[in-house]
Amino acid sequence: MAAAIPELVFKFFQLCNLKPVEIRKGIYQVQIDDHLAKELDGWRAKARLFQFTFDQRLAQTYGAELISPGSYRLDTIVRLIQKQAVLSSGHLPHDVFYEPFIRRKILDRLKIQHPASRLYVLDHCLRYGPYFWVTLRITYLAYEKHEEIRKLLVDLVSGKVVNYEIPADMLKPGFCSPDLQYRRRISFKQAYQFLQQEIIHELKYRDPSWAITAVQELAKEHEKLEEYFRDLPDSGQRNLRIAELMARARPRVQIRPLRAALLYLPKIEYRIMVAGTTEKINRITYDPVSNQYEHD
Amino acid sequence: MLDPSQIIVPLLNYSGQSLIENEEIFLEPHQLEHFSVEFSRSGFSRIIRELRKGSFDDLDWHRLAQLADQLSLTHGFSELLCVNHLAQHWQQVGMIPYPHQIKTAERVLKEMRGQAILADEVGLGKTIEAGIVLKEYLIRGLVKRVLILTPASLCWQWYQELAEKFQIYAGIQKSEWDWEHAEVLIASIDTAKLDPHASIIKNIPYDMVIIDEAHKLKNSKTKAWQLVNSLQKKYCLMLTATPIQNDLKELYNLITLLKPGQLGSYRSFKQKFMQDLRTPKNPGQLRKLLSEVLIRNRRGEGTVQFTKRHVYPIIVELAAPERALYDRITRLIKASSKSAFFQGNILPLITLQREVCSSFYAAGLTLQKIYEKYNLNPDAEILSLMNEAVNVRQNSKCDIIENLVSKIQDRVIIFTEYKASQEYIRWRLEKANYRTFAFDGSLSRNRKQWARYLFQKEGGILVSTESGGEGLNFQFCNHVINYDLPWNPMRLEQRIGRVHRLGQTKDVHIYNLVTKDTIEEYIMFLLHEKINMFEMVLGELDAILMHLKWDKSFETQLMHIFLKNQSKEDVHRELNRLGDEILKTRQEISRQQWDLF
Numbered sequence: 001m002a003a004a005i006p007e008l009v010f011k012f013f014q015l016c017n018l019k020p021v022e023i024r025k026g027i028y029q030v031q032i033d034d035h036l037a038k039e040l041d042g043w044r045a046k047a048r049l050f051q052f053t054f055d056q057r058l059a060q061t062y063g064a065e066l067i068s069p070g071s072y073r074l075d076t077i078v079r080l081i082q083k084q085a086v087l088s089s090g091h092l093p094h095d096v097f098y099e100p101f102i103r104r105k106i107l108d109r110l111k112i113q114h115p116a117s118r119l120y121v122l123d124h125c126l127r128y129g130p131y132f133w134v135t136l137r138i139t140y141l142a143y144e145k146h147e148e149i150r151k152l153l154v155d156l157v158s159g160k161v162v163n164y165e166i167p168a169d170m171l172k173p174g175f176c177s178p179d180l181q182y183r184r185r186i187s188f189k190q191a192y193q194f195l196q197q198e199i200i201h202e203l204k205y206r207d208p209s210w211a212i213t214a215v216q217e218l219a220k221e222h223e224k225l226e227e228y229f230r231d232l233p234d235s236g237q238r239n240l241r242i243a244e245l246m247a248r249a250r251p252r253v254q255i256r257p258l259r260a261a262l263l264y265l266p267k268i269e270y271r272i273m274v275a276g277t278t279e280k281i282n283r284i285t286y287d288p289v290s291n292q293y294e295h296d
Numbered sequence: 297m298l299d300p301s302q303i304i305v306p307l308l309n310y311s312g313q314s315l316i317e318n319e320e321i322f323l324e325p326h327q328l329e330h331f332s333v334e335f336s337r338s339g340f341s342r343i344i345r346e347l348r349k350g351s352f353d354d355l356d357w358h359r360l361a362q363l364a365d366q367l368s369l370t371h372g373f374s375e376l377l378c379v380n381h382l383a384q385h386w387q388q389v390g391m392i393p394y395p396h397q398i399k400t401a402e403r404v405l406k407e408m409r410g411q412a413i414l415a416d417e418v419g420l421g422k423t424i425e426a427g428i429v430l431k432e433y434l435i436r437g438l439v440k441r442v443l444i445l446t447p448a449s450l451c452w453q454w455y456q457e458l459a460e461k462f463q464i465y466a467g468i469q470k471s472e473w474d475w476e477h478a479e480v481l482i483a484s485i486d487t488a489k490l491d492p493h494a495s496i497i498k499n500i501p502y503d504m505v506i507i508d509e510a511h512k513l514k515n516s517k518t519k520a521w522q523l524v525n526s527l528q529k530k531y532c533l534m535l536t537a538t539p540i541q542n543d544l545k546e547l548y549n550l551i552t553l554l555k556p557g558q559l560g561s562y563r564s565f566k567q568k569f570m571q572d573l574r575t576p577k578n579p580g581q582l583r584k585l586l587s588e589v590l591i592r593n594r595r596g597e598g599t600v601q602f603t604k605r606h607v608y609p610i611i612v613e614l615a616a617p618e619r620a621l622y623d624r625i626t627r628l629i630k631a632s633s634k635s636a637f638f639q640g641n642i643l644p645l646i647t648l649q650r651e652v653c654s655s656f657y658a659a660g661l662t663l664q665k666i667y668e669k670y671n672l673n674p675d676a677e678i679l680s681l682m683n684e685a686v687n688v689r690q691n692s693k694c695d696i697i698e699n700l701v702s703k704i705q706d707r708v709i710i711f712t713e714y715k716a717s718q719e720y721i722r723w724r725l726e727k728a729n730y731r732t733f734a735f736d737g738s739l740s741r742n743r744k745q746w747a748r749y750l751f752q753k754e755g756g757i758l759v760s761t762e763s764g765g766e767g768l769n770f771q772f773c774n775h776v777i778n779y780d781l782p783w784n785p786m787r788l789e790q791r792i793g794r795v796h797r798l799g800q801t802k803d804v805h806i807y808n809l810v811t812k813d814t815i816e817e818y819i820m821f822l823l824h825e826k827i828n829m830f831e832m833v834l835g836e837l838d839a840i841l842m843h844l845k846w847d848k849s850f851e852t853q854l855m856h857i858f859l860k861n862q863s864k865e866d867v868h869r870e871l872n873r874l875g876d877e878i879l880k881t882r883q884e885i886s887r888q889q890w891d892l893f
Binding site: 074085226 | 329360372478563
């Protein structure tokens, strides 16, 4: 992840409409205004010329602020960025995909199912499906804490949770034309419930050894406590101490939605004539992101 | 270093909202076979609020925030995050954590899981260790709400240490309102244990409680012990240099307060580990159990080598008029101690006897107070002494100080016990063209900070009284002049401790001005020659004196010796006896501590 730090920092300044200047090899300088200074360092901070480097040696030699894994400055930037973009919107335009190629692929697949028929596309229509793209932090807590980030998509029409990578760099900001949108059929609250079900399902099949170890250690501590309180009448104290032990050591997984985006991802509807002994029009909706299609 | 002009007040979260209202809310947990799964409701509500407002942020920020989310993840305690986080800040403020401090913090986090007694010998930086642990938990988001309980005199020092070294801006508790509105709060344990405070804080779920000077919680019947026992605390650190002071029951009480059940019930503890109150049984097994919750670092290899102390007793010969006045006042004190006026209360006499060794101006003021309080007749000797004290124009100690300061040519702290002496010293030094700073109990915290800041930045001479010296450290200075000697060795140690502590990089030079053929000479004999207190480590004497459990204060003990014994030999004999008692206790304490930790 260390390699991503310069990218993060430069992108951050770019989005703040600032352009750091490299004043010496590896040392950058940027003028930050009062507002940004306060956001970064608290209300006492003032506008200043901010010098930074990603190299510890240069930081020591020239007194520039070091931005490296775990450094104070990286933490302040990361925290500030994390406060942004609780909710965003975007869409993936159709032109990212080459429609004739998709058409060929669908026809090839249908050919396998209907080898004796002739297949041809009557027409096609470009649409967008609404998706709820949620970034979640999953925290595994016992005596220690481990975290991971998951990004999941909920199809707001079908309620399906899909967990494939979307080409985030190709997303365009804002919404697509309302005429091209499918209508959202499920609420955001339901979408969150579907996400919960999906994650619980995943966690059930994950390696639980971390939790088993924690349960064993917790049991030992619990036994000590019970032994101590056996001869003592004060049950209030016992409950308090057990509650503290649980807060400290009980294995649990906490899931926090950090941010979300309402995305419109492309769908292509095809009407395909299957002509054999009989003629039949097949309606197929193709999802180019997941490379899956559905028959009506 | 903090710039005092930047310090406004210790900050509390003055949003007006109780912190409990800001806490994250989770949905009903789902129980799986080995663990539960909790989904945040607050996090989702935040997103829904934005949806309702229809406020969508730029997608570029979204992508960047996702990258930031990845970078902010933590994975176990494999390495201390705060070391990197604070590296540059520490460089700026000149703090280098010692390896034993880092190791201790790692042990507390990894092995002791945030429940530990930090029992390093005095001066090894227990506060730093606690600060590292606290910062680490804060960075990792495992701790949000913290309560630090200390003796009242140390609240400000804790505030400073946390702000200066760890960039943790705590609040100092002032009112009942503060308990529920500060994320990190420093409070006096003596305030906290009383109602209505105690009943408020018992209901607050703290993530972490830190207790300084935890040896004061040795008795389970005290309000302080009961308060700490009743607190809801996920993690707890207790700091003490003397986990055992008297007996093993105290140790049991302390450990049980931290981690009930660690030593079993008291009955089983007695059976397994106590031969008698002061002698442990099965020390190996007990040591093992203690090592699970208690860390004790000692001076020497692997920890800290303090710089040397050089002590210079400087004998001051009084000039003839000073000598005559000293003798007259001493005679008056001895005579008065037997008179009806002072029966049962020799405090004014102790004060006078001490002041007369400091300066006649200080003594003159006390004589005046005695004269007014006891309504003495105008021809009483006190009145003539008072006039004589004011008229003595010579001060041999100040002559020596001027000479000494001119030779040192560096920052110097001059300690005196009396405000009158302080003013006189400053007047003399200013007259000799030295820049001086006053430092005493009458100054507000901010003014003290300011004086300290100027003294550090611009150099000069700081003339401090005892009370002013408490709670502030001056490691940037390494010359201390004791203009007068306090009778209580603890006060002398506190003076030296202001400069001779962690962070001091130079040898410390201590100049003790001792007036020849006065009570100061006896004190010097006891402290320097007999018990060799200047060689003792910081805090050791504190432990010894607490262990001794005298019914009289050290000062009163000394005064009784001086008043009861007329000849020099008798006084020496009695002081020898007192010194032997102290040395014996010192040996006893060190044996107890070393056996178990």
